[in-house]
Amino acid sequence: MNETFKALSDPTRRKILDLLKERDLTAGEISEHFNMTKPSISQHLKILKNAELVHDVKKGQFVIYSLNTTIFQELISWAIHFTQKTNGKEE
Amino acid sequence: MNETFKALSDPTRRKILDLLKERDLTAGEISEHFNMTKPSISQHLKILKNAELVHDVKKGQFVIYSLNTTIFQELISWAIHFTQKTNGKEE
DNA sequence: TTAGTATTTAGTTATTTACTTAAATACTAA
DNA sequence: TTAGTATTTAAGTAAATAACTAAATACTAA
Numbered sequence: 137m138n139e140t141f142k143a144l145s146d147p148t149r150r151k152i153l154d155l156l157k158e159r160d161l162t163a164g165e166i167s168e169h170f171n172m173t174k175p176s177i178s179q180h181l182k183i184l185k186n187a188e189l190v191h192d193v194k195k196g197q198f199v200i201y202s203l204n205t206t207i208f209q210e211l212i213s214w215a216i217h218f219t220q221k222t223n224g225k226e227e
Numbered sequence: 228m229n230e231t232f233k234a235l236s237d238p239t240r241r242k243i244l245d246l247l248k249e250r251d252l253t254a255g256e257i258s259e260h261f262n263m264t265k266p267s268i269s270q271h272l273k274i275l276k277n278a279e280l281v282h283d284v285k286k287g288q289f290v291i292y293s294l295n296t297t298i299f300q301e302l303i304s305w306a307i308h309f310t311q312k313t314n315g316k317e318e
Numbered sequence: 319t320t321a322g323t324a325t326t327t328a329g330t331t332a333t334t335t336a337c338t339t340a341a342a343t344a345c346t347a348a
Numbered sequence: 349t350t351a352g353t354a355t356t357t358a359a360g361t362a363a364a365t366a367a368c369t370a371a372a373t374a375c376t377a378a
Contacts, residue, residue: 138238145236147229157309163355176337178356197345197354208309218248218299254325267367269326288324288375
């Protein structure tokens with residue numbers, strides 16, 4: 137869970153996830169949405185990939201990134217847990 | 228959402244939330260669970276409080292901390308959004 | 319008031335993070 | 349092979365973070 141939260145704690149990376157929610161994109165297409173160099177975006181993508189929040193496939197000279205929803209499921213479970221308050225002593 | 232993820236991105240703070248899930252605790256009781264000074268824990272509590280993940284009430288010379296579940300609800304909504312994949316073109 | 323306990327604030331420091339530029343790798347096509 | 353495009357890796361830097369110690373604040377009780 138630590139890698140997940142570290143990955144999600146950066147606004148640029150969360151915006152990348154927003155973009156990938158709409159459709160799969162190449163690294164270059166992703167970088168066009170930011171006022172930031174390609175290497176910077178590449179590093180963010182690496183962090184998202186290591187956290188298993190995105191998936192990548194090489195297609196020719198392009199690398200296509202897509203969302204990987206499995207970790208989001210885990211995050212939901214983690215958060216739901218905290219909404220189910222343990223009962224204190226009754227009397 | 229940024230403050231939320233920043234707050235959740237530290238393992239000590241997530242462990243504090245785990246402890247508070249079981250029962251409300253004073254700042255001192257919380258610090259007993261960590262190999263860390265009280266001022267350090269106090270700073271973590273401040274960050275959790277600013278992120279509205281916990282609530283605090285002063286009781287005499289003690290400060291009692293408790294979970295605030297509302298932000299967890301928001302987190303769940305945020306994550307569910309990503310599990311509902313947008314349809315691509317059909318044909 | 320004075321001493322003691324609980325907690326927070328202030329100031330400092332080591333580490334981590336997010337960016338940069340330059341160079342390397344990988345593929346495409348002339 | 350050579351030139352061009354897409355992407356990543358490497359190396360460096362400024363800013364943010366998480367820890368510490370020391371001091372301040374706030375309450376309790378003798």
